[in-house]
Amino acid sequence: MQYPLIKIVDLAKKYDNDGVITKVLSNINLEIKKGEFVAIMGPSGSGKSTLMHILGFLDRLTSGKYYFNGKDSSDLNDDQLAEIRNEKVGFVFQSFNLLPKTSVYENVKLPLTYDEHERIKNYNYAVKAAIRAVGLYERMDNLSNQLSGGEKQRVAIARALVTEPEIIFADEPTGNLDSKSGNQIMEILQALNESGKTIILVTHEKYTADHAGRIIRILDGTIAGDFVVEQRLFAKNSNDLIK
Ligand SMILES: Nc1ncnc2c1ncn2[C@@H]1O[C@H](COP(=O)(O)OP(=O)(O)OP(=O)(O)O)[C@@H](O)[C@H]1O
Ligand SMILES: [Mg+2]
Structure with missing residues (x-):
């Protein structure tokens, strides 16, 4: 039998800051299969992150x-x-979180510093393949501060990919980008998903969520809806990006 990649049963989360209790999540039951592309939506403060x-x-x-x-x-x-x-997960954040004044190559290589089990055999090859997958091969030696916001986010995706994780998590990856750069990011994520990667994305924007196959709605810390995306937006350029 194949297990779901993720199975959550009756999850609750509360924070305790010096006795001040904040209940954030309750009663969450959820299964996510390998290869799914899930968007998590919901109001600010509902518990998505x-x-x-x-x-x-x-x-x-x-x-x-x-x-x-x-x-x-x-x-x-x-x-x-x-x-x-x-080893198992890669993260992409709204604010890119790249090392400043450091090359694209070095930024993407960073997670391999923690590859204790040496799962990745050839670091140089892995770094270049990840950079190629996001369409920045020609910019490998540029410093991160010489890139546009969209390009920075592509570096962040390459950095998340380089360890060959089972899941990519992206928390509002298009939140700081104009719509064209945002679309490019979504096309890359979708292409990765089409090549088999499981992706879990948080977004406020319905048109961003429509790239996913499934939308989970969070309201006041619980799941208020779980839908299949009927008219999924497809990436136009995915075949050019992921080779
Ligand atoms: N360390 C913490 N201690 C106490 N409360 C916290 C902590 N982290 C988050 N919270 C609270 O938990 C709730 C959910 O926060 P969370 O960041 O998950 O929301 P979100 O849905 O991601 O919101 P946004 O769309 O604004 O990013 C909020 O009310 C927040 O204030
Ligand atoms: Mg959040």
């Missing part, structure tokens, strides 16, 4: 269960979580 951080092992759930690839990951210690984070 918190959910994504838990799914991506950046944060812990308070109660409930998280099965990743069929294995219970709810009780992993910090070292085990760091290992999963380094």
Whole structure:
């Protein structure tokens, strides 16, 4: 039997800051299969980033269960979580988070510094392949501050790809971009999905979410809807980008 990549049972999350309790997520039940492209939507403060951080092992759930690839990951210690984070997931954030005054190549190579198990055999090849996949091969030696916002986000995607993760998480990756650059980012994510990568995206914009195959709506910390996207927007240029 094949397990879902992600299975969440009765997840709840609350923050405790010096006794001040903030309940953020409750009653979340969710399955995501390998190869899906899921968009998480919902109002500001509804808990989208918190959910994504838990799914991506950046944060812990308070109660409930998280099965990743069929294995219970709810009780992993910090070292085990760091290992999963380094090997299984890649993150793309709204604000790019690149190293300034550092080349595209060095930015993309960075996660391989933590490749303790040396899963990636040839770093140079992996870095160049990831940069090529986002269409920036010619810009490899440019410094990150010499790039446009859209190009920076493409570097961030390459950096997320270089460790060959099972899932790419993208938290409002188009939030700081004009619509043309935003579309390019969505086309790259969609092309990656078409080549088999599982993608989980947070967005405010319906037209961005329509690139995904499924939309999950979060309202006040619970799942208020879970839909198949009937008229999915398809990427025009995906075949040119992913080779
Ligand atoms: N460390 C924390 N301590 C206390 N409360 C927190 C903490 N992190 C987030 N929250 C609260 O949890 C709620 C959900 O936050 P979250 O960042 O997940 O929302 P979001 O849906 O991603 O919003 P946005 O669309 O604005 O990014 C908010 O009310 C926020 O203030
Ligand atoms: Mg958020």
